Amino acid sequence: MTRPNHGGNLNWAASIANCPTSLILDFSASINPLGPPLSVIQAIQDHIYSVKAYPDPAYPELTKALARWHQLPPEYILPGNGSAELLTWAAWELSHLDLTHIMTPAFSDYLRAAKTFNIKLNACPLDVKTGKWKVEANPALTQGLILNNPHNPSGRLLQREQILPYLEAFALVVVDEAFMDFLPSSEEQSLINVVTDYPNLVILRSLTKFYSLPGLRIGYAIAHPDRLRRWQLWRDPWPINTLAVHAAMAAIEDKIFAQKTLLWLKPTREEVFSSLQTLTPFYPLPSCANFLLVHTSIPGSSLQEILLKEYQILIRDCLSFPELGENYFRIAILSKENNQKLLTALTQVVADDRRI
Ligand SMILES: Cc1ncc(COP(=O)(O)O)c(C=O)c1O
Incomplete structure (x- = not known):
């Protein structure tokens, strides 16, 4: 092996x-x-027979529940088969740019997605010992950026103010916030509250780590509705199974x-x-x-x-x-x-x- x-x-x-x-x-x-929370196990048990029907490809109930949770219009949310599925579509869009900067060391799935679509990558090392990191945009090129906040594998956190200028400088900024739920609200540095101001921002969120559901596969993207509508047209019609839908809705309710x-x-x-x-x-x-x-x-x-x-x-x-x-x-x-x-x-x- x-x-x-x-x-x-x-x-x-x-x-x-x-x-x-x-x-x-x-x-x-x-x-x-x-x-996993008991409420989630209960929801899976209660809806076990939901597997008899195809899910609605628009996943309206889950999308609305996630939108309510983040106080966003539902069009800004696209649930996915783990955040890894949505990373693939973000990578497809990055592949149309001249160059993509990536914070390293990087979660290996970014590299898988980048390789699949021949993305030209520029590694921007994070000093894991000090947490220092920066990236410089080259104005002659159309460029993207992949960030992970908090960063895996170091556990370092970038401050929101540090990331905001990049949203002005790059054509597409993908911020993977898979571990952000582990921070209390007074400390988190999510960009969710600026997503309606930046059509070039994609936020990826996972429910598999915090709610202990990696085998169920459930995550979501938060981005401009036009972008998410495109992804919805490209992808399989039913990427999320019905049990994951019910599990996710129960999970986010479990305060x-x-x-x-x-x-x-x-x-x-x-x-x-x-x-x-x-x-x-x-x-x-x-x-x-x-x-x-x-x-x-x-x-x-x-x-x-x-x-x-x-x-x-x-x-x-x-x-x-x-x-x-x-x-x-x-x-x-x-x-x-x-x-x-x-x-x-x-x-x-x-x-x-x-x-x-
Ligand atoms: C930084 C990071 N992003 C995304 C993922 C994938 O998460 P999901 O299970 O939602 O696909 C992982 C999984 O290890 C991860 O470490």
Whole structure:
């Protein structure tokens, strides 16, 4: 089996750990451990027979519910089969420009989409240690920009004010906000409230991480209605299944789950962060998301292999991010109990340097 580009590949992990997939403790995919919310499971159960009918290709109920949530007209919303599906259409539009700037290290699916449509990319490195990042537009070219805020894999957050000038300078700006729900409203830096002012802005949002639904596939784009109408004409008629529609509507209504998640995340992330700081080979970077990027003096892939073979724990190596390579790994923040399992395993690996 080849090494996966994404986190969360349990079949691959189980083949290395030589155990069933159910025994793998997965820190490699950044999924909220409190989910899925019970309200979502209930909605799926209640609508199980909805699979007997085709969904309405306009997904009117879900679109309206998402629009109400974000206080936008429904024409600004297009639900999709995970945000990854919508990224493909954003990439198709970027491919018509002369050049697209991309914040790196970048989520590998941007590169998949860019390669599919022969997008000319210019890498703009984020300094993961300081959070410093900038991009310069060349006025002689038509240009696009792909940003990820908060940034995966570093967990860094760009301030809204830093991004706004780019909306004046670039023909198309795609901002992937897949992890923005993990920030409390007083700290989030979403561009949703300016989307009606900028027809060249596309915001991608995911419901799979925060609501723990990666297997169900559900996300949405927020952009100018003309653009979303074009995408709707290009794509398959029924990209989202009926259960995902009902699950998504229940999820965004569940304010108690959202509140619980925010109350859990900050102190738990701080605990993991400070425990990692006490282990000399590791240097965790500050993160505002539900994962931590950790600098390591033990090669990331060796550490991953030891943790898999000896503890059935899967961390995310960073080999698919060429800028990070063996010097980093990424971990999701999970329950206190599971975080402790990882920290104990890391402490033992560090103590027994014959294994490294
Ligand atoms: C930054 C980022 N954007 C988008 C996605 C895809 O999310 P979805 O499950 O909504 O397709 C991921 C998944 O890992 C991601 O890390």
